[in-house]
Amino acid sequence: MGYAIAAYFVTAAALVAYGAALARENARHRSTVVQKAHRSSNTG
Amino acid sequence: MTPMTKPFSQTKDDSAHTTNGGLSPLEQQATRWRQPFGWLLVVITLVYAWAVFQAPLDHTQGVIQKILYVHPPLAYGxxxxxxxxxxxxxxxLWRGREDCDRLAISGAEVGVLFCTLMLVTGPIWARGTWGRWWSWDPRLTVTLLLWFVYLAYLLLRSFSGPGPRTARFAAIYGVIGLVLIPLNYYVIEIFDNRSMHPDNLERGSLGDGMGWPFLLGNLCLGFAFIYLVLLRWEVEARRVFQQRQEALEEPDT
Structure with a gap:
C-alpha cells in the first residue's frame, strides 16, 4: 500500500511543483513587460 | 567588428512580436489553447483519482499493481x-523558425521530467514486487540511457547560450536521440523476453475493470503533459524576449 501511495504522491508533487514554478516565472516575465510598457508610455 | 555568425536576435522570425511579449503567432495560439486544457485537466484528475481508487485489486500483486495506472502513462509522456x-x-532546421526551436526545448524539459518520474515510480514498483529497487535489465538500462541523452540536451541548451549554431546542433542531437525510443520500446522482444520487466501492454492484456483506470491515467497525464509543454513554451518565448529587451537597453561598451 505504502509503495503505491508513494508513487502517486511523488508524481503529483513533482508535476504540481513544476507547473507552479513555470506559472510563477511566466507571471514574472509578463509583469516585467507590462512595467516596461507603462514606463515607456510615461516617458514617451 | 562584424560577428562571424548572425546573432540569434536577428534571425527570420524575430521581427515584430514585440507587442505580444515576444510570442510568435503560433505561440499566441498555444497560449490561448492552454487555458481550457487547464480546466479539463482538473476535471480529468478528479475522475482519474476516483477510478484508481475504485479499480479492482490484482490477485498476485495486490495494491502495488495500481502503479500501473501512472507508470506507463509517464513513459508515453x-x-x-x-x-x-x-x-x-x-x-x-527546415524553416529556421525560432519558435520551433523553443518548442523543442519545452518538449525536452517536460519529457525529461516525465522520464525522471518514470524512473522513480518504476523502482518503487520493483521494490515491492521484485524485492529490489533496480536491476540492470535491458528495458531499465535503455530507459536510463534515454534519460541521460535528453538530460545532456538540456545541459547543452543551458550552458552553451543562445545562438543559431547551438540551436542547429541541438536539433540534430535531438533527432538522433530519438533512435532510442523504438529501441526502448522493443528491447524486451529484442532480448527474447529474458527481461525482468513485464512485456509491453497489448489490447486485452489488462484484467477486468483495469482498462478504464488505465485509459484515464493516460488521458490525465497526457493532458498534464500538453499543459506543461504549452506553459513551458510560453515561458521560453517570454524569457528570450526579455533577455533581448535588456540587451537592447544596455549601453554600448
Whole structure:
C-alpha cells in the first residue's frame, strides 16, 4: 500500500511543483513587460 | 567588428512580436489553447483519482499493481516529449523558425521530467514486487540511457547560450536521440523476453475493470503533459524576449 501511495504522491508533487514554478516565472516575465510598457508610455 | 555568425536576435522570425511579449503567432495560439486544457485537466484528475481508487485489486500483486495506472502513462509522456523535441528541431532546421526551436526545448524539459518520474515510480514498483529497487535489465538500462541523452540536451541548451549554431546542433542531437525510443520500446522482444520487466501492454492484456483506470491515467497525464509543454513554451518565448529587451537597453561598451 505504502509503495503505491508513494508513487502517486511523488508524481503529483513533482508535476504540481513544476507547473507552479513555470506559472510563477511566466507571471514574472509578463509583469516585467507590462512595467516596461507603462514606463515607456510615461516617458514617451 | 562584424560577428562571424548572425546573432540569434536577428534571425527570420524575430521581427515584430514585440507587442505580444515576444510570442510568435503560433505561440499566441498555444497560449490561448492552454487555458481550457487547464480546466479539463482538473476535471480529468478528479475522475482519474476516483477510478484508481475504485479499480479492482490484482490477485498476485495486490495494491502495488495500481502503479500501473501512472507508470506507463509517464513513459508515453516522456516519449512524446522527445518526439516533440525532434519535430521542433527538424522544423527549425527546415524553416529556421525560432519558435520551433523553443518548442523543442519545452518538449525536452517536460519529457525529461516525465522520464525522471518514470524512473522513480518504476523502482518503487520493483521494490515491492521484485524485492529490489533496480536491476540492470535491458528495458531499465535503455530507459536510463534515454534519460541521460535528453538530460545532456538540456545541459547543452543551458550552458552553451543562445545562438543559431547551438540551436542547429541541438536539433540534430535531438533527432538522433530519438533512435532510442523504438529501441526502448522493443528491447524486451529484442532480448527474447529474458527481461525482468513485464512485456509491453497489448489490447486485452489488462484484467477486468483495469482498462478504464488505465485509459484515464493516460488521458490525465497526457493532458498534464500538453499543459506543461504549452506553459513551458510560453515561458521560453517570454524569457528570450526579455533577455533581448535588456540587451537592447544596455549601453554600448
Amino acid at each position: 516522456a516519449y512524446l516529449g522527445f518526439v516533440i523535441t525532434a519535430i521542433g528541431g527538424l522544423l527549425y
